[in-house]
Structures are given as C-alpha cells and as structure tokens.
Amino acid sequence: MSEYLPAFLTTDGLLIGTIVPFLFVLTIVVFVHEMGHYLVGRWCGIGVKAFSIGFGPELLGFNDRRGTRWKLCAIPLGGYVKFVGDMSVTSKPESGEDDNLSAAERKVAFHTQPVWKRAATVFAGPLFNFLLTIAVFTVLFSAYGRYVMEPTVAEVRAASPAANAGIQPGDRFVSVDGQQVETFSDVQRIVSGRGGDPLTFVMMRDGKEVTVTATPEMMEQKDALGNSVKVAVIGVVNNEELGQPRLISYSPGGAFVQAVSETGHIIERTGQFLKRFVVGREDKCQLGGPVKIADMAGKAAQLGFVWLVQLVALLSVGIGFLNLLPIPPLDGGHLAFYAVEAVIRRPVSERAMEAVYRVGMILVLAFMGFVFWNDLFGC
Incomplete structure (x- = not known):
C-alpha cells in the first residue's frame, strides 16, 4: 500500500496534482456565483436560510447572527442559497409550507417579493461570475500587460484557404467579417470559431485595400495546457520580423477596460460555439x-498559480453564461418566467411552471450525462 502513496500525494499525484487544484477552481467559481445571489438577495430584503458550497451531507458549518446556516457539504459539484420560502425548484413554497411561515417570515420570503427583486437576485449569480472574470483579467493585465503582434502575414500555407483566396505574404489584415482588427490575435479570435463559414477579409497590400473571401478549415492543435482542440484556421503565419511583437502595459483603468473587452469576447465566442454545436x-x-475540468486544473497548476487563476476566470464566465440559458432550472429559466410575469402582470401558473421545469430538468440531466460520457468514454 505504501508504495502508492508518493504517486497519490506528490505534486504530480492525484490528490495534490489534480483533486486539490480542481476543488480550488470549482469552489471559487461556485462561491462567487452563490455569493452574488446572497448579497443581492440580502440587499433586496430577502431572508436567507442557508448558504451551501456543495450538496449532500454537511461536513461543517455555522449559523450567523441573522440565522443563516453557512455550510460545506460532501459533494463539491455546485452549491446553493436557500431563501426563506424558497422550497421547491420553482422557487415557491411546496403545498402547505406557505401556511407554516410566520408573518415576519412571509415579509422576507422570496416568493412574496416584487418580480424585479426576484429577477435581480437570480441574475446576480451569473453577473458575479462575469465580474470575477473581469476582476481576474484586470489584475493580470495590470501586473503582466499583454503581448501583441501586428496583424501581418509572413507565410501562407500551400493549398490553404488563405492561399486559395489569394492572400499573400506581406499583406496586413484590416478587417475580418466586418470587424476591424488591430492585432494578429484579433484575427485568430474571429477566425477560430468560424470553421466552414465564408469570411470576408480586407487586406492592405502595397498601400491599397484588397478584399478577399476565405473559408476557415478545422485543424487539430494543442492548447497551452496540452489539450487537443479543434480550431478554425485559414493557413497564415506571422513572425517576429513582420509581427513586431511588443508588450502593452496598462494602467488600472486601462486594464479594466481591456478586461471587460476580453470577457465580452469570451462570452461572444461561447455563444457562437453553442449555436454551432446545436446544429x-x-x-x-x-x-x-468535471473530469475534464479536473484534468485541466491539474495541468494549469503544474504551469503555475497564474495559469490556475486564468482557468478560474475562464470557467467562471462559462458557468455564468450557461446559467443564463433560458432553461429551467437554470437561472435563465427563472428569469424567463419573471419576464413573462412582468408582461402579463401575474405569476405564471404553478401547473405550467412545473411542466416546463420537468422538461428543463430532463434537458439539463441529458446535458450532464452527455458531458460525463465525453469525460469517461466518448473522447
């Protein structure tokens, strides 16, 4: 038995090398998400019964002076905030439970609040995920700046989409698909998620603008963590001579602006990916x-703490985006019902909500089963 301990406990082992980084990343993302719900809910005057990181049996916890139970539970794959009167998946008391609430509890119960307070409380979870990503990027850009290269072409791969479109070495990208570009990474960002889509490229050549059309093709590459990923490319390469790499330094304000922009690009790319995935x-x-996230967390931890923090930022914005999808029981599903309620000026019937929630739950469980299958057997 003892001969297995080094492999389990060393920094390259399962516990310290993978499980600990995974729990670090996931706990921060979940904590920030739930803290968004909690803080805005408290600001709206809603009572909170419990704040939990994880599900299942409680491992440790305490009650604060407001009566909220703060706890850490055994299954670390999520978390929740339980508001007063919030007892079912539809955020309403279950049959008979409403009668058990005291007058004071009814005043601060979730389901008795105006629709805008409920919507703000629900939206706050994904919002805080986005703010976490912005905060991380702001710190990183302030501390390390950003390396960029001019959007120029040093080489064109033979028989590539770029070659077929007539792009030549020495050309400079002006815009891609109508979007102005300033750096070579801007070109890569736009192209990488558009495999199979004809894109219009405006190139500067010998002082004149030339417009060409190229269709990016999918190519398997290794990302910074060593994972095999498929990205769309057109087959052009930059180099130091033409790209003139330089480091951009940012003031705190400039870093914040760039962080907001970078977060926006990630949200856009995530939405683009999901739309293309569905079809x-x-x-x-x-x-x-979880298995893939754990593997990525372990690889990021081996590269250093900064890489692990970047993974926190990327996972956070992903979790925030997914939670805004209008599918019950996700936050976006709640928001969709609140939007309907605001329009028709009355709550959606309990029967209709429960029917939609059943369908939404099936979709969510199917998606979870799909990604677990990918983790273990599919890929």
Whole structure:
C-alpha cells in the first residue's frame, strides 16, 4: 500500500496534482456565483436560510447572527442559497409550507417579493461570475500587460484557404467579417470559431485595400495546457520580423477596460460555439464535465498559480453564461418566467411552471450525462 502513496500525494499525484487544484477552481467559481445571489438577495430584503458550497451531507458549518446556516457539504459539484420560502425548484413554497411561515417570515420570503427583486437576485449569480472574470483579467493585465503582434502575414500555407483566396505574404489584415482588427490575435479570435463559414477579409497590400473571401478549415492543435482542440484556421503565419511583437502595459483603468473587452469576447465566442454545436458544426469532444475540468486544473497548476487563476476566470464566465440559458432550472429559466410575469402582470401558473421545469430538468440531466460520457468514454 505504501508504495502508492508518493504517486497519490506528490505534486504530480492525484490528490495534490489534480483533486486539490480542481476543488480550488470549482469552489471559487461556485462561491462567487452563490455569493452574488446572497448579497443581492440580502440587499433586496430577502431572508436567507442557508448558504451551501456543495450538496449532500454537511461536513461543517455555522449559523450567523441573522440565522443563516453557512455550510460545506460532501459533494463539491455546485452549491446553493436557500431563501426563506424558497422550497421547491420553482422557487415557491411546496403545498402547505406557505401556511407554516410566520408573518415576519412571509415579509422576507422570496416568493412574496416584487418580480424585479426576484429577477435581480437570480441574475446576480451569473453577473458575479462575469465580474470575477473581469476582476481576474484586470489584475493580470495590470501586473503582466499583454503581448501583441501586428496583424501581418509572413507565410501562407500551400493549398490553404488563405492561399486559395489569394492572400499573400506581406499583406496586413484590416478587417475580418466586418470587424476591424488591430492585432494578429484579433484575427485568430474571429477566425477560430468560424470553421466552414465564408469570411470576408480586407487586406492592405502595397498601400491599397484588397478584399478577399476565405473559408476557415478545422485543424487539430494543442492548447497551452496540452489539450487537443479543434480550431478554425485559414493557413497564415506571422513572425517576429513582420509581427513586431511588443508588450502593452496598462494602467488600472486601462486594464479594466481591456478586461471587460476580453470577457465580452469570451462570452461572444461561447455563444457562437453553442449555436454551432446545436446544429452539429462543432466537435462534441470540446465539451467536458468535471473530469475534464479536473484534468485541466491539474495541468494549469503544474504551469503555475497564474495559469490556475486564468482557468478560474475562464470557467467562471462559462458557468455564468450557461446559467443564463433560458432553461429551467437554470437561472435563465427563472428569469424567463419573471419576464413573462412582468408582461402579463401575474405569476405564471404553478401547473405550467412545473411542466416546463420537468422538461428543463430532463434537458439539463441529458446535458450532464452527455458531458460525463465525453469525460469517461466518448473522447
């Protein structure tokens, strides 16, 4: 037995090398998400019964002076905030439970609040995820700046989409698909998620603008963590001579602006990926669940703490985006019902909500099963 301990306990082992980084990343993302719900709920005057990191049996916890139970539970794959009167998946008291609430409890119960307070409380979870990503990027840009290269072409791969479109060495990208570009990474960002889509490229050549059309093709590459990923490329390469790499330093304000922009790009790319995935135009192996996240956390930890923090930022914005999808029981599903309620000026019937929630739950469970299958067998 003892001969297995080094492999389990060393920094390259399962516990310290993978499980600990995974729990670090996931706990921060979940804590920030739930703290968004909690803080805005408290600000709206809603009572909170419990704040939990994880599900299942409680491992440790305490009650604060307001009566909220703060606890850490055994299954670390999520968390929740339980508001007063919030007893079912539809955020309403279950049959008979409403009668058990005292007058004071009814005053601060979730379901008795105006629709805007309920919506703000629900939206706050994903919002705090986005703010976490912005905060991380702001710190990183302030501390390390950002390396950029000019959007120029040093080489064109033979028989590539770029070559077929007539792009030549020495050309400079002006815009891609109508979006102005300033750096070579801007070009990569736009192209990488558009495999199979004809894109219009405006190139500067000998002082004149030339417009060409190229269709990016999918290519398997290794990302910074060593994972195999499929990205769209057109087959051009930059180099130091033409790219003139330089480091951009940011003031705190400038870092914040750049962080907001970077977060916006990630949200846009995530939405683009999901739309293409639904119609079968993205590789299913790009989606993974807890096992894949744990593997990425372990690899990031080996590269250093900064890489691990970057993974926190990327996972946080992903969790925030997914939670805004209008599918019950996700936050976006609640928000969709509140939007309907605001329009018709009355709550959606309990029967209709429960029917939609059943369908939504099936979809969520199917998605979870899909990513678990990818983790363990599919990819």
